[in-house]
Amino acid sequence: MIITRFAPSPTGYLHIGGLRTALYSYLIAKQSNGKFLLRIEDTDRERFVADGVLNILKSLYWAGIIPDEGVKLDCESIVGECAATQEGESGPYVQSERLEIYQKYADELIEKGFAYYCFCAQERLEELRKKQQENKQATGYDGHCREVDIKEAKKKIANGEKYAVRMKMPKNGVTIFQDLIRGEVSFKNELVDDQVILKSDGFPTYHLAVVVDDHLMGITHIIRGEEWLSSVPKHIQLYKYLGWEPPKFAHLPLLLNSDKSKLSKRQGDVSVSDYIKKGYLPEALINFVAFLGWNPGGEKEIFSLDELAKEFSLEKVGKAGAVFNLQKLDWYNQQYIRRLAPREFVARALPFLADGKLLTEPKIENEEHEKRLEKILGLERERITTLSELPEMIRFAFELPDYESELLVWKKSSAEEAKNALSEVKEYLNKFSVQEWTKNNLEQKTGEWIKEKGYGNGVVLWPLRVSLSGQKDSPGPFEIMDALEKEESIIRLETAIAKF
RNA sequence: GGCCCCAUCGUCUAAUGGUUAGGACGCAUGGUUCUCAACCAUGCAAUACGGGUUCGAUUCCCGUUGGGGCUACCA
Numbered sequence: 323m324i325i326t327r328f329a330p331s332p333t334g335y336l337h338i339g340g341l342r343t344a345l346y347s348y349l350i351a352k353q354s355n356g357k358f359l360l361r362i363e364d365t366d367r368e369r370f371v372a373d374g375v376l377n378i379l380k381s382l383y384w385a386g387i388i389p390d391e392g393v394k395l396d397c398e399s400i401v402g403e404c405a406a407t408q409e410g411e412s413g414p415y416v417q418s419e420r421l422e423i424y425q426k427y428a429d430e431l432i433e434k435g436f437a438y439y440c441f442c443a444q445e446r447l448e449e450l451r452k453k454q455q456e457n458k459q460a461t462g463y464d465g466h467c468r469e470v471d472i473k474e475a476k477k478k479i480a481n482g483e484k485y486a487v488r489m490k491m492p493k494n495g496v497t498i499f500q501d502l503i504r505g506e507v508s509f510k511n512e513l514v515d516d517q518v519i520l521k522s523d524g525f526p527t528y529h530l531a532v533v534v535d536d537h538l539m540g541i542t543h544i545i546r547g548e549e550w551l552s553s554v555p556k557h558i559q560l561y562k563y564l565g566w567e568p569p570k571f572a573h574l575p576l577l578l579n580s581d582k583s584k585l586s587k588r589q590g591d592v593s594v595s596d597y598i599k600k601g602y603l604p605e606a607l608i609n610f611v612a613f614l615g616w617n618p619g620g621e622k623e624i625f626s627l628d629e630l631a632k633e634f635s636l637e638k639v640g641k642a643g644a645v646f647n648l649q650k651l652d653w654y655n656q657q658y659i660r661r662l663a664p665r666e667f668v669a670r671a672l673p674f675l676a677d678g679k680l681l682t683e684p685k686i687e688n689e690e691h692e693k694r695l696e697k698i699l700g701l702e703r704e705r706i707t708t709l710s711e712l713p714e715m716i717r718f719a720f721e722l723p724d725y726e727s728e729l730l731v732w733k734k735s736s737a738e739e740a741k742n743a744l745s746e747v748k749e750y751l752n753k754f755s756v757q758e759w760t761k762n763n764l765e766q767k768t769g770e771w772i773k774e775k776g777y778g779n780g781v782v783l784w785p786l787r788v789s790l791s792g793q794k795d796s797p798g799p800f801e802i803m804d805a806l807e808k809e810e811s812i813i814r815l816e817t818a819i820a821k822f
Numbered sequence: 823g824g825c826c827c828c829a830u831c832g833u834c835u836a837a838u839g840g841u842u843a844g845g846a847c848g849c850a851u852g853g854u855u856c857u858c859a860a861c862c863a864u865g866c867a868a869u870a871c872g873g874g875u876u877c878g879a880u881u882c883c884c885g886u887u888g889g890g891g892c893u894a895c896c897a
Contacts, residue, residue, distance in 0.1 A: 795858035
């Protein structure tokens with residue numbers, strides 16, 4: 323059985339690259355009926371962000387990536403608020419709650435001679451690094467404490483000296499492993515640092531924690547970003563020292579800024595919550611991000627989460643970094659907005675309408691209200707790329723904006739003509755019953771009427787549309803009339819006529 | 823500096839030891855049209871470079887160049 327995990331650090335909000343890593347891990351687990359687990363790696367207290375865990379969870383759940391085990395989101399227990407909970411046999415799933423476990427394995431490694439106490443002060447290490455850089459040497463720990471006698475070291479500790487624990491990398495040999503994406507990769511052991519595995523504050527570093535937890539939690543496939551590739555030999559060595567079988571590794575290509583550097587905050591929005599706020603649909607973001615570095619081979623572009631789970635394979639993940647291209651995301655979002663059922667579109671738009679003060683609350687009052695919103699919002703559905711654009715685009719339907727009378731005149735027409743056409747068409751439209759007031763009927767009948775009258779389309783339709791929308795660019799007049807219904811439409815026409 | 827990874831249109835990518843190197847986004851032009859959007863049609867645009875191997879290489883090998891990652895008691 324395939325067991326994967328996503329193991330973010332709460333040093334910030336969920337990153338778009340993290341979303342893709344989580345997605346791929348989730349997909350691999352789902353397609354094999356395996357398990358996807360979420361673990362929180364909060365061993366860095368200095369960069370810890372208080373609401374990081376909750377943000378990561380909410381973003382993941384928003385995207386539909388729900389963990390089977392580990393840290394989960396619980397929105398039931400506390401009314402109106404969500405909280406993180408843990409579920410599963412291999413917990414706790416938050417590393418700061420597992421300190422004794424890491425301590426135990428660090429002790430074991432020391433006892434076996436695979437790790438050692440290090441008393442080097444921060445200043446010594448900094449100076450060492452500085453010298454190495456000046457001499458253009460490879461930077462790294464010089465092994466100063468590697469051969470300190472264990473009894474002497476324990477004496478120092480008993481005396482209250484601060485210490486860290488470093489792993490002992492072999493001085494010879496090569497570590498070779500098969501990466502599921504990159505194939506065979508090898509590193510010379512002598513070039514790998516004696517990495518600190520337990521910090522002087524008693525917290526483990528990533529390297530110890532990740533190895534211990536992945537093993538204890540039964541992870542079979544580690545899927546993570548390429549930035550971890552060069553630390554794999556350390557991890558493999560720890561597996562060997564601990565007598566464990568290493569899992570399979572897959573290192574994903576990085577997500578890039580348009581200048582091809584690692585995707586960063588400096589050059590745009592990188593947190594999933596930024597995209598949620600802007601009104602991107604989870605379906606769109608997932609589809610887009612799935613296709614960054616992976617492609618199933620056909621010409622189909624639109625894939626649901628379920629379809630992705632069927633099609634996805636690590637073999638088809640590319641090796642080169644992928645530039646995060648906002649225009650393509652926008653396209654995906656438009657596609658998905660159009661595919662939404664009208665009801666669903668309204669439901670998703672609600673919070674944005676409330677933000678834009680078009681509704682006092684993000685709620686539907688009753689069925690009639692819902693029907694009305696469906697029609698009105700439908701006016702702009704094909705014109706927006708994100709939901710956050712909707713309130714400004716559709717405001718005219720809630721409240722007729724003020725506009726100049728000149729706007730009512732079509733470019734190839736005159737004020738005189740516009741006024742007459744408007745008055746006549748108003749009279750004509752007023753004869754329609756409420757039952758007859760439908761888009762298709764209005765469009766067809768009015769079209770015929772315009773022909774009979776011998777007017778050009780623009781002469782009538784431009785002023786008609788402007789009097790309904792109050793703006794230069796807008797949906798077509800018949801759609802608006804249909805959405806606004808007869809009474810409101812006629813009022814707007816009268817308002818327009820009065821402007822001349 | 824050292825180590826590692828990577829290299830097809832501007833971007834995401836497909837393909838094969840032999841193809842007119844395909845698709846999507848974007849862009850441009852035209853069509854449709856009362857405006858905007860949408861839609862339709864067409865177009866522009868790529869195998870980084872140099873050596874091999876081969877009848878033939880974009881594909882396999884080597885090198886160069888370029889890009890990226892890592893090089894912390896951060897993850």
